[in-house]
Amino acid sequence: MSPRDRPKRELHPLGGSEAAEPRAWGDHTSAQGSTAASMAMPRYSRDQMAARVARDIPEGAYVNLGIGLPTLVANHLPKGREILLQSENGVLAMGPAPSPGNEDPDLINASKQPVTLLPGGSFFHHADSFAMMRGGHLDFCVLGAFQVSVRGDLANWHTGEPDAIPAVGGAMDLAIGAKHVFVMMEHLTKRGESKIVEKCTYPLTGVRCVSRIYTDLAVLDVTAEGLAVVDLVDGLSFDELARLTPVRLLRKPA
Amino acid sequence: MSPRDRPKRELHPLGGSEAAEPRAWGDHTSAQGSTAASMAMPRYSRDQMAARVARDIPEGAYVNLGIGLPTLVANHLPKGREILLQSENGVLAMGPAPSPGNEDPDLINASKQPVTLLPGGSFFHHADSFAMMRGGHLDFCVLGAFQVSVRGDLANWHTGEPDAIPAVGGAMDLAIGAKHVFVMMEHLTKRGESKIVEKCTYPLTGVRCVSRIYTDLAVLDVTAEGLAVVDLVDGLSFDELARLTPVRLLRKPA
């Protein structure tokens, strides 16, 4: 059988990434199916979200960017700031994609896309790479999500549908590994339901692992008392956000 | 205080080896204190013992030679046979001692003596080195001993004396690591007691780890039924060996 005969179910939007975030973003990028409420709402664009995350990553940080929305962050890192990107397949100090014709099949990222190496970069094997992650040596990782709970539980690897073929890749290692786990996601599903929840209904990737959530509506810190609103998109009030988000939200200290 | 004011107790005979075999051999090398029985007995010389061990190490074997008596084995490895020596401080394919003046303080063995590297040799860190040992990748290690029990328990790191300063180094890792653990030792202590025992009275290095014992009187295999005599020094009968060795001995199959 040729590929053309096969059903296209369960395919990864980016083609075989190891970070296992199928459809963790993108539901919202099409206007079709969006609720009237979300259509009317002021929202950060995806580039604004990425730029906002990039602002929080300081000089000298070691960072793993999950696939999907998080990869956009690389485009917004301030030019003067030296920030070192790790990929879990064994490379530190990744550079941007090579120019066409200069791809090297032996130099790829976790999404199996060709990348480059910056001066000062290094290669290591898989056990060393995941030791680096699990041992807490990365300063930040940025991940997409299906859901995040108020206590920082993350669900981003599996829809839990009975016919789904499960695949996890490095998602669970990333979730528990970095010093700071940032989530980037649309605030609402296309049905208008909050992806920030009291308790995740999708299977978990990691327990109490998320430190900060960046959505198209707000930036929120996971705290013991609830989610502390750090930023709100211009034109959205705290009360409007609270109405859309069924967990305890805390106002930014004045 | 200067070194000269210090008591010389508890010093290692070879000066700081990490294999922790203090006085595991050598008690017998001085005639003083030897019993009349042992004086009169035919015995393999230390070089004969080393040559006998060397005969059992095939082409291509990966071998760790413990300090003391086992180091002699290196001198007897057949010239045409490629045998690769490992040292637990992170080197494989060690060569002989360098010529005087060519010592490199960064190239030493586990006894901290200068060595050389053969073509095809490699360096690795301590966790990788002991993973190599613990993971069963070495074919042979050859160790000295205070005592070996009939079931293959090894005691070679600690006299158990109350004032002793304990030191273990890599002895316990070597004991459990190699596919074949060979022990080289004098058969009797200077008081004429067998170092092959029913149950070790010295603190153990490893449990049921020894596969073959080379003494100045015999070569014996550890088997489930007892120690099987492989070789006897010329002029010593099985019955004489059995009289000196208080464990079940099995005759060589005819």
Added chain:
Amino acid sequence: MIDKFVASVSEAVSDIRDGATVMIGGFGQAGMPAELIDALIAQKARDLTIVNNNAGNGDTGLAALLATKRVRKIICSFPRQIDSWVFDALYRSGEIELELVPQGNLAERIRAAGAGIGAFFTPTGYGTLLAEGKETREIDGRHYVLEYPIHADYALIKADRGDRFGNLVYRKTARNFGPIMASAAKCTIAQVREKAELGDLDPESIVTPGIFVHRVVEIPMRATRRVA
């Protein structure tokens, strides 16, 4: 004289028996020992357990091996890919068993096998579906799952250069699972792009010392490059 080179991939894999557990290196195409996999397909052993990060893609390589239905079980972290239709169909029809392992636990379990570790407590996967039924423990306020080593009968890996002792160096991110799989198998078979003379590999830069490698086959670059 030690010489771990063998003349052909078919000779290298000839003794792989029915029921064997075979690790296969690579992450995507990088480090994938394509010629050794083809030799395993030609070799006819059945009832295999395969350990790989993925579960094959397209219709060649590991996917082609799966298509022969001689693989009983696969242990991997990411079976679902855009073109993993061979695995997908076998899985949906119940013709292959899947043990899904988070990628870092997969790597650490392989490493543990090579390092003689009996089991280890890992924080990865705690509280998730993939830890269900597994022993857990709280240590110093953090939660862990107990995971066991994955041993193999054979490891098929790809390296860049190798010498007759079996010392290997890799190329860029093609290193990935090669060094740990080499340590975890009873018999490790490496295909290398180029044979190095003994002493040509820098002893400071050898990634897999020859002690972990049992057979080496040279597969020059031209043959190795393939259309994905």
Added chain:
Amino acid sequence: MIDKFVASVSEAVSDIRDGATVMIGGFGQAGMPAELIDALIAQKARDLTIVNNNAGNGDTGLAALLATKRVRKIICSFPRQIDSWVFDALYRSGEIELELVPQGNLAERIRAAGAGIGAFFTPTGYGTLLAEGKETREIDGRHYVLEYPIHADYALIKADRGDRFGNLVYRKTARNFGPIMASAAKCTIAQVREKAELGDLDPESIVTPGIFVHRVVEIPMRATRRVA
């Protein structure tokens, strides 16, 4: 710009506080960060826990640090050496605590700390004095002891060359504990024989990626060589 080089060993160790756990690399003189140890001696922190393979020898280096009586405890595998009189006297008079660890368990416990492993079952030491009181388990017919990671506040190590990202390469058997200690400490301080420009170290041959290294001090060879 990232630049992990600091001007002097005294600056490098200045924030080590009373009560800190400090790993010190080296196996004998090979890989021993002599100048960093001297700086720690000059620096006056007390109540230290030291992790090293040995417990000092002669009257310099680690032995001199012990002689200051500012070390509460030492974790090592081989304290007794022909010239370890400083340690011997402190131990006999009860002025230092000793945790004796088989060398491979020491290495693996340090590696576990760096790798985020909560505990592991090791066969080394099973059935011996050094496993007394420890949890044991039989797994697949083999006996194991449960051992826990050793974390440190600081690691003082010596490498051959380092760049401003903190990437390190070592020299021959001086590599020993350096790479694993670098991974196990909150703050790793490396003295290097020579500063490398960024990009000069081969990415295939970097042994310790800079992510594990926080401060680097260049100590040229002349100063490093010392009479043993």
